[in-house]
Every structure is written in structure tokens, then in C-alpha cells.
Amino acid sequence: MAFDLLKDDDLATCVHCGLCLDACPTFRATGLETESPRGRIQLMTEWKRGTLPFTEDQARHIDLCLGCRTCEAVCPSGVPYGRIIEAGRAEVEHIRQPSSKRWLARTALRQLVGHPHRLRVFGSMTRAAQAVGLTKIARSGRQLPQLEAQFRAPHSGIAPAIGARRYRVAFLVGCVMPILYPRSHAAAVRLLQLAGCEVWFPQGERCCGALLAHNGDLEGAARLRDANMQIYGRGQFDALIVDSAGCGSHLKDFYPELTGRVKDLTEWLAEVGLPPAEHEVKVRVTYQDACHLAHAQRIRKQPRDLIRALPGIELVEMRHPEICCGAAGLYSTLEPAMSTTILREKTDDVLSTRADLVVTANPGCQMQLSTGIRSRGSNMGVEHIAELLVRAY
Numbered sequence: 001m002a003f004d005l006l007k008d009d010d011l012a013t014c015v016h017c018g019l020c021l022d023a024c025p026t027f028r029a030t031g032l033e034t035e036s037p038r039g040r041i042q043l044m045t046e047w048k049r050g051t052l053p054f055t056e057d058q059a060r061h062i063d064l065c066l067g068c069r070t071c072e073a074v075c076p077s078g079v080p081y082g083r084i085i086e087a088g089r090a091e092v093e094h095i096r097q098p099s100s101k102r103w104l105a106r107t108a109l110r111q112l113v114g115h116p117h118r119l120r121v122f123g124s125m126t127r128a129a130q131a132v133g134l135t136k137i138a139r140s141g142r143q144l145p146q147l148e149a150q151f152r153a154p155h156s157g158i159a160p161a162i163g164a165r166r167y168r169v170a171f172l173v174g175c176v177m178p179i180l181y182p183r184s185h186a187a188a189v190r191l192l193q194l195a196g197c198e199v200w201f202p203q204g205e206r207c208c209g210a211l212l213a214h215n216g217d218l219e220g221a222a223r224l225r226d227a228n229m230q231i232y233g234r235g236q237f238d239a240l241i242v243d244s245a246g247c248g249s250h251l252k253d254f255y256p257e258l259t260g261r262v263k264d265l266t267e268w269l270a271e272v273g274l275p276p277a278e279h280e281v282k283v284r285v286t287y288q289d290a291c292h293l294a295h296a297q298r299i300r301k302q303p304r305d306l307i308r309a310l311p312g313i314e315l316v317e318m319r320h321p322e323i324c325c326g327a328a329g330l331y332s333t334l335e336p337a338m339s340t341t342i343l344r345e346k347t348d349d350v351l352s353t354r355a356d357l358v359v360t361a362n363p364g365c366q367m368q369l370s371t372g373i374r375s376r377g378s379n380m381g382v383e384h385i386a387e388l389l390v391r392a393y
Contacts, residue, residue, distance in 0.1 A: 003048040005087040005218070011048065013079045014041045020071035025324045025342045026064050034061045037071040037081055044088045059092050064338055066331055067214050068291035068324040069249075073298075082253065082296060089216030105330055109212050110220050113175045116206060123150055123179035144180065145367065151182035153201035159189055166196035167272065170237040172251070175207035177244055181363050184384035188243040188265050191390055195272050199241075202231045210250035214329045221254065229257055239263045243386055245290035245362040246329065249297055264293060265386060266361060270302035277392035280312035285388065286355040288346075288369060289321045290362035291328075303361060303385055310392050318349045327368035339368075347372035350380070357381040359388050 020037040021027050027036040034043065040061055046052035062085070069082045098106065112118050127147035153159075153173060161167075169192060177185055192199050206228055209221030232240070240258060242248035243265040251262040263271075287307060293299045300322075307315050326332060326342030350358050350369065358369055358380060370382045 003044070003091050005090050006044055006048050006084065007087070008048070010080050010084050010087075011041060011045045013077050014038055015077050016042070017076065019074050019076060023070045023074045023323075025066055025068065025070070025326065026338060028323075028345075029338065029341045035064060037065075037075075037079070040065055040088070041079070041081075041084060044084065044091075047091075054095060056096060059096060062088050062092050064335060066291075066324050066326070066328040066342075068328060069295040070291060070322065070324060073295040073322070082249075086213050086216070086218065089214075090218045093216040101334060105215065105334060106217060109215065109217060109330075113211060114207050114209075114220065114224055116175065119175055119179065120150060123147060145370065147179065148182055151178035151185040157201050157203055159193055159199040159201075161196045161198045162193045163275075164196055165198050167238045168198045168200060168236065169268070170200050170202055170232065170235060170240045172208065172240060172242045172244070172247060173201060173205060174242075174244060174247055175211075177363050181366060181384060184243060184363070184366075184386055187384065187386035187390040188241070190393070191265070191269060191274065191386055192241060194393055195269060195274050197241075197272075200235055200237055202228075202235060204231045206231075208247045208250055209254065210246045211329050213250055213254060214246070221250075225254055229255065232258065237261070239268055241265055241268055243361065243384065245293035245297070246364065249292035252297065264297060264299055264302075264361065266293075266303040266306055267297070267299050269389075270305055274306075274309075274389075275393075277309070277311050279392050281310040281388070281391045282312040283357050283388075284314045284316060284355045285357045285359055286316050286318050286350065286353040287321060287385070288318070288325065288350070288358055288360040288365060290360050290365050291324050293361050294322055306389055307359070307385070310389065316353045316355055318353050320349055323349075325365055325368045325372070327362075327364035329364060332364075332368060343368060343372045347376060351376060351378055355380060357383060357388070359383050359385045361385050 016038045024036050033039040043058060043061060047054055065085055067085050072081050112122060130147055189199055206224050209224035213221035240262050248264045287303060307313060325346040326339040332339035360366060366382055373380050
């Protein structure tokens with residue numbers, strides 16, 4: 001077993017200092033070295049060297065990693081853990097005999113999530129099922145939000161700037177967001193227009209491939225990247241705006257042709273500025289750092305600056321806003337026990353703020369936080385940061 005996708009230079013950057021341990025959600029939950037970043041890197045290093053045989057029991061330690069990259073933010077050696085864990089997962093998926101659950105997840109990602117029309121049809125069917133109560137039969141774990149009319153780009157493919165046009169930006173509609181959280185998309189586009197951006201919606205755009213890459217399907221993710229780059233190459237734009245942290249992180253890491261032009265919504269708005277607020281936003285709010293925004297993209301200050309700029313707002317920080325909520329893409333479905341353990345700690349932290357509202361910048365976080373908060377009987381709201389910001393206009 002060659003494990004060619006794992007690079008020696010990447011693996012060798014880890015000096016096993018242990019500073020990542022307390023930042024790792026699975027290590028915090030178990031206290032096991034094998035559930036820590038350095039433990040997983042050691043395991044993959046020994047596989048690559050051939051000094052440790054590959055077994056399914058050992059592979060479970062790779063499965064249980066959330067890929068949250070919190071360890072990267074505290075690592076003094078600059079270990080590229082995100083790249084390492086994706087390569088390790090890809091190797092594992094090539095070798096193992098997949099369980100029925102993992103096979104179903106891989107098939108759904110390739111055959112459903114990777115095809116926008118199929119996904120929209122599935123979303124419409126799910127919405128209809130929710131309307132008649134059929135989905136209540138199978139409710140367990142993380143719950144889907146109550147689906148609304150899906151987000152759709154204007155027929156012209158362009159949303160004009162409000163006022164003088166200062167920029168032309170492309171907007172990633174993506175796969176999950178337009179179905180699960182259309183209001184978040186609508187709010188994001190409105191904010192871009194208010195900031196003087198003409199918003200272009202690339203026709204034929206597909207899933208960015210983040211969910212596939214995070215789950216070890218680098219080949220499928222590469223095919224989606226190649227298809228999308230043909231679409232993006234047809235337009236002129238100053239930036240590609242993304243309002244999903246996981247997608248933005250993947251695009252910055254996996255689309256070298258777009259280097260420097262992929263911008264998270266909050267990153268871009270903080271850079272170009274919004275017009276003065278028109279209304280007060282009197283709400284006590286706490287902010288949850290989406291892992292792939294705070295740790296992979298190193299964007300922490302900009303969302304908070306935007307929130308604090310709202311007149312009437314009260315921003316209260318939780319104790320550990322940087323610790324993962326346990327969503328991690330499909331993780332809460334594939335690893336529900338560990339996801340629930342991590343969510344329990346996060347929910348304690350969120351509710352301790354006594355905020356009216358918790359905001360974040362990633363759809364998986366929205367869904368996961370909603371599940372945790374509802375499980376405690378709290379009526380605290382959960383929103384995408386764009387929905388909060390647009391209240392001022």
C-alpha cells in the first residue's frame with residue numbers, strides 16, 4: 001500500500017508538540033491520543049512507511065476526525081492538516097470495503113449533490129413531504145430546517161448594484177444553500193447590491209466539491225472543479241463571493257486558478273464597505289466561528305466588526321466560539337454519537353450567553369446549532385450572519 005496521496009513533506013512538519021490537543025474536539029471528548037491531530041498524523045505516517053498494517057479499526061480514527069482544522073490555528077509549525085486529512089481519507093476510501101452508510105453517502109454526493117437539477121427536485125419533494133408531515137416519521141439527530149421556496153437567480157443572470165456600480169462579482173449559489181437556506185442567500189445578495197456590486201450568477205455552475213473532498217472523494221471533487229472552471233472562465237468578475245465557510249475554504253485551497261479572487265461574504269463586505277445602516281438592530285447576539293472560516297481562512301475579525309457596526313446591537317462572546325459544533329458536513333450523519341457529544345458542549349456554551357440570537361457563516365453550523373438549541377427547549381434564534389446584517393436595511 002503506497003499511500004501516494006500523503007506527502008512526506010506535509011507529514012514531517014508535525015513535531016508532535018501537543019499544542020493541538022486541547023483544541024481538537026475529538027480529543028477533548030475522549031482524551032485518546034489516537035483521536036488527536038498528532039495521533040492521526042503518526043498513524044498515517046506509519047501506514048505510508050509500511051511500519052503499521054492498515055486495519056479497519058485504525059481507519060476509524062481517521063473517520064472520527066471532523067476536519068475542522070482547529071488544530072491548524074494553534075499549530076506553531078504550520079502543519080497543513082486539512083490537506084493531510086483529505087489525502088488520508090482518500091487513501092482509506094480506496095482501500096477499505098465501504099459500509100452501506102458510507103457507500104450511500106458517496107453515491108448521494110456524486111449522483112445528487114453534484115447535479116443541481118436533481119438536487120432541486122429532491123428539495124422540492126422534501127418540502128412537499130414536510131408540508132404533509134411525512135418527514136416527522138424519520139426524525140432523529142440533526143433535523144432539516146422547514147424548507148421554503150428555493151433560492152433562484154434572476155432570469156437575466158444579473159442582480160444590479162443599488163446605486164453606483166463599484167464592482168462586478170460572481171456569486172456561488174452552490175448545492176445545499178439555495179435549498180436549505182434561501183433567505184441567507186437572498187440576504188447575502190442584497191448586501192452585495194447595497195455595497196455597489198453587480199452580482200453575476202454563473203449559469204451551469206455546479207457544487208464546488210467541498211463535501212466530496214472532505215469525505216475522501218478527491219477525484220469527484222476534481223471533476224466538479226474542472227467543470228466549474230469552464231463556467232467561471234466565461235465571465236469577468238472582481239471576486240467570487242461565497243457565503244458558506246466550507247465552500248469558501250475549499251475554493252481557496254482547491255481552485256488555484258481563482259487564487260486571490262475567492263472571498264467570503266464577510267471578508268468582502270469588510271473590505272469594500274456597506275452604506276450607513278437605515279434601522280437599529282436591537283438584539284443581543286452571539287457569534288459562532290464556523291471552523292472553515294476561522295481556522296482554514298483565518299477570518300475572525302471581519303464578521304465581528306460587521307456585527308458591531310450595527311446600531312443598537314449587543315454582541316456577547318461565548319467562552320469558546322472557535323470550537324467546532326460537530327456539524328462538519330456529513331459528519332453528524334455518519335458519526336452521530338461523536339457529533340452529539342461535541343454538540344452538547346457547544347450548546348452549553350451558546351446558551352450560557354443568554355443571547356436572543358446566535359449567528360454563524362455556514363449552513364451546516366446553522367442546522368447543527370438549531371438542533372442543539374431546540375433539544376434544550378430554548379427559543380434562541382439561529383441565523384446566517386447575512387440575515388442579521390440585512391436587518392439594518
